Amino acid sequence: MADSQAVAVRALNWTAIGFAILQSVCALALTLATAGTLIGISLLSAFSGFMRAAVSFHSDGIRLPMIGIALAGALLNLWVLARLRRLRTNPAGAWRRQPTDPRQLKREKVQLAVALATIALVAIEAGLHFHNHGHI
Numbered sequence: 001m002a003d004s005q006a007v008a009v010r011a012l013n014w015t016a017i018g019f020a021i022l023q024s025v026c027a028l029a030l031t032l033a034t035a036g037t038l039i040g041i042s043l044l045s046a047f048s049g050f051m052r053a054a055v056s057f058h059s060d061g062i063r064l065p066m067i068g069i070a071l072a073g074a075l076l077n078l079w080v081l082a083r084l085r086r087l088r089t090n091p092a093g094a095w096r097r098q099p100t101d102p103r104q105l106k107r108e109k110v111q112l113a114v115a116l117a118t119i120a121l122v123a124i125e126a127g128l129h130f131h132n133h134g135h136i
Contacts, residue, residue, distance in 0.1 A: 067122055074118040077111055084108070 088100070089091065126136050 035039075067125065070118055071122050074115040074122075077115040081108060083111055 088097065130136050
C-alpha cells in the first residue's frame with residue numbers, strides 16, 4: 001500500500017508541475033500578445049506624428065550641432081586611442097609596462113570601430129544632404 005501511495009503522490013506532483021508549466025506558457029503567450037499590441041499601437045501613434053518631428057529635427061539649428069558633437073566625440077576618441085597606443089610603445093616606459101588585458105584590447109577595437117563608423121556616417125549624411133538640398 002505504501003508503494004501505491006508513493007506512486008500516486010509522485011503522479012500528483014508531476015501532474016501539478018505539468019499544469020503549472022502549461023499555465024506559465026499561457027501567461028507568457030498572453031503577456032507577449034499584449035506587449036505586441038501595445039508596441040504596435042505606440043508605433044502607430046508615433047508614426048502619425050513622425051513627419052512633424054522629422055521636419056523639426058532636420059532643421060539646421062538641431063542637425064548641425066548634433067553632427068558637430070558626434071564628429072568631435074569621434075575625433076577625440078581617435079586621439080585618445082592614438083595617444084594610448086603611443087604611450088604603450090614608448091621606450092621610456094618599457095620598465096613599467098605590463099601586458100595589456102585582452103578585454104581591454106577588445107574594448108579599444110570596439111571604440112575604434114565606433115569612432116570610424118561615426119565619421120563615416122557623418123560624411124554620408126553630409127554628402128546626401130548636400131546632394132538633396134544643395135548645402136551641408
